[in-house]
Amino acid sequence: MLHSASGFRGIRVGATEGATPRHEPLDGAAARTPRIRVSYHCAKGHETPLVFAQLPEDQIPGVWDCRRCGATATRDEAQFALEEVPLEGYKSHLEYVKERRSSQDAEDVLAGALERLRASRALPEG
Numbered sequence: 001m002l003h004s005a006s007g008f009r010g011i012r013v014g015a016t017e018g019a020t021p022r023h024e025p026l027d028g029a030a031a032r033t034p035r036i037r038v039s040y041h042c043a044k045g046h047e048t049p050l051v052f053a054q055l056p057e058d059q060i061p062g063v064w065d066c067r068r069c070g071a072t073a074t075r076d077e078a079q080f081a082l083e084e085v086p087l088e089g090y091k092s093h094l095e096y097v098k099e100r101r102s103s104q105d106a107e108d109v110l111a112g113a114l115e116r117l118r119a120s121r122a123l124p125e126g
Helices: 093-100 103-121
Strands: 037-043 049-053 062-064 072-074
Touching: 037 072, 049 062
Parallel strands: none
Antiparallel strands: 037 049, 062 072
């Protein structure tokens, strides 16, 4: 049996009615925090709407990554009107690695890793 002062309250996961964490006031003051909706636009014309707590203007980010193409999006649509659309979008981890290493470097790293693995686990040669 749990003691009445226990941190466990027996609330179902996902329950919303009457379920408030202990650090929030019961009157729902956290839900009344003023919010502001900010839209960011990239050079390709994509819009990324975000919701922030109402902060001073200098604390709201001026740029954000576009959710669709990964390009830099700004709050000012006119800023990208004269700029060209970048040709490349997101780069994968593999693309960044290929920029830093040649194929021969990759083969050398793989051979060294396999050699250490075989030595530690006594894997069969092959």
